[in-house]
């Protein structure tokens with residue numbers, strides 16, 4: 001453990017516990033105008049620090065437990081250009097007061113304004129209602145809304161929660177799905193209220209702020225819309241904040257959001273809706289009303305296959321869902337890790353899923369990063385094959401989407417899952433890869449046999465997967481396989497060293513088998529728990545040694561090798577052969593650009 005003075009941080013005399021604000025040793029010199037701005041928040045109890053100005057952050061207790069070098073780097077964002085933002089027209093102020101029940105005091109408090117702004121979805125300047133996004137009292141972004149709900153935000157400016165400053169020092173917070181809903185709670189006297197900036201399109205805006213602004217909250221009221229997208233957002237917010245401190249606000253018949261409720265039933269009724277917010281059920285007894293909303297959704301929309309890789313031969317056998325355990329086995333060096341990485345790259349590109357790896361097998365971590373770079377870029381990992389620009393882009397992408405858990409000590413499952421839980425909160429990871437099972441430090445309690453021990457460990461993984469809604473890949477070695485005709489036979493899940501529980505407890509399971517004679521790789525899917533997600537069978541591939549990608553091997557023939565840089569088209573947001581759509585960041589911005597609806601504002 002380090003000391004505060006090791007990091008150059010000066011703690012006010014006499015303070016040894018609680019939270020303090022002090023000067024940041026990184027940016028107090030340099031170009032800062034306010035040399036005395038105490039921009040560094042320090043949590044003395046937990047040894048954590050973070051600067052709101054330059055992003056300098058870390059922990060004096062840090063033992064390099066997990067790392068991701070971009071963690072410590074804060075992106076630099078543009079600030080919106082200065083403009084006179086002090087006025088609303090009579091027409092708009094009257095509309096917000098009469099039709100939206102937002103008083104002038106609230107409009108002033110949230111510092112709304114009005115003016116012409118270029119709206120990309122309409123390709124012209126329109127009159128807009130303007131919501132400034134403040135961070136530490138400074139405008140860091142502005143959202144523009146036309147009369148018919150076309151949105152725009154400032155390009156290149158940081159996307160943060162709306163009204164984030166209001167949460168500082170409060171024990172509770174209400175999270176809404178729109179600025180007017182946020183203001184509706186403000187109208188009812190709630191002080192700590194925020195809105196997500198982009199509807200239900202990802203929660204990356206939480207990554208930099210969730211610890212600093214929300215770790216101290218005892219209750220998080222999820223007060224988002226109650227339509228389909230709102231339910232998806234609600235579930236993701238609960239996943240990131242942790243169900244134990246979340247309560248869900250509902251608005252009653254005929255109201256899908258807070259402003260509708262305010263307009264229809266008034267402020268007192270909205271306050272009652274918050275008081276009646278329901279706790280999240282974590283475990284125990286369920287009755288149908290508890291699961292009715294989700295059941296109705298399934299009934300309306302049917303059971304769909306899960307997420308696919310874009311390798312059609314494999315996809316017809318297996319599609320993935322989060323909240324599940326997938327066991328992968330295969331003889332050493334047959335490509336288990338390589339094939340899991342292949343799936344990782346494709347699920348990341350297709351669905352924006354973020355990954356955490358516990359993979360001591362791939363030590364040191366830069367080797368694992370190099371493998372991922374090759375898979376994303378399609379190029380051999382060397383300076384002749386890979387252009388520096390493509391390398392940089394791949395590193396940036398991997399930095400945003402992949403985290404690595406590598407404790408200096410304690411490889412026990414408890415510690416690994418604790419780190420993974422932290423990454424669910426901090427980075428929104430959706431997939432955990434444990435590669436391999438035998439790298440976990442096994443602490444078998446005295447008197448337990450191996451089968452019971454494995455069963456208990458797998459139960460922990462299944463519970464983690466369900467509670468955190470994370471897909472867990474567990475790579476496990478098989479026992480020594482029999483030889484047939486001079487080659488080892490392919491294992492199945494029952495052959496995994498130690499216990500039939502690897503088969504029994506898995507939701508999905510497959511084997512990667514390298515057929516040296518036929519020069520192809522066979523992936524045998526042995527288990528798919530729910531039939532709408534797939535079936536057992538084999539898919540064939542050949543392995544491209546240069547970039548580590550798998551190429552379909554169909555009718556005894558190797559398919560065309562593919563060395564395209566996936567990130568090139570991904571960053572341009574175009575559709576590719578593997579079916580990916582857009583980066584999470586683009587999706588977030590895009591939502592804002594193209595939600596045009598029926599006019600409601602009076603211009």
Ligand SMILES: Nc1ncnc2c1ncn2[C@@H]1O[C@H](COP(=O)(O)OP(=O)(O)OP(=O)(O)O)[C@@H](O)[C@H]1O
Nearest residue numbers: 330331332333334335336337338339361514521543
């Ligand atoms: N089909 C293949 N053809 C050629 N090389 C391969 C093939 N599959 C994997 N490899 C290479 O073999 C090495 C081991 O691959 P990988 O780590 O994926 O195997 P594994 O099954 O996970 O092995 P282990 O059980 O030892 O962890 C890597 O260098 C990889 O590039």
